[in-house]
Amino acid sequence: MIRQGIIGIWRFYRDGFRSMTLGRTLWAVILIKLFIMFFILKLFFFPPFLKGKSTEEKEDYVGNELIERAIHP
Numbered sequence: 001m002i003r004q005g006i007i008g009i010w011r012f013y014r015d016g017f018r019s020m021t022l023g024r025t026l027w028a029v030i031l032i033k034l035f036i037m038f039f040i041l042k043l044f045f046f047p048p049f050l051k052g053k054s055t056e057e058k059e060d061y062v063g064n065e066l067i068e069r070a071i072h073p
Contacts, residue, residue, distance in 0.1 A: 017023070050058045 020027075050061060053061070
């Protein structure tokens with residue numbers, strides 16, 4: 001019973017995506033924007049501060065940053 005429901009949902013979306021014309025272009029734009037947000041921006045704006053540090057050093061750094069930012073907003 002559950003399997004039939006899942007198969008029905010899959011067929012609904014599959015047929016819907018097959019019949020799209022403008023929708024495919026919109027999905028392509030959405031995927032490109034997500035790629036830019038999560039991969040390109042990460043490279044330039046979020047440097048790896050904690051790379052190469054041990055787990056204990058990471059814990060200390062994050063804990064101190066949380067405390068300092070709470071005290072001095």
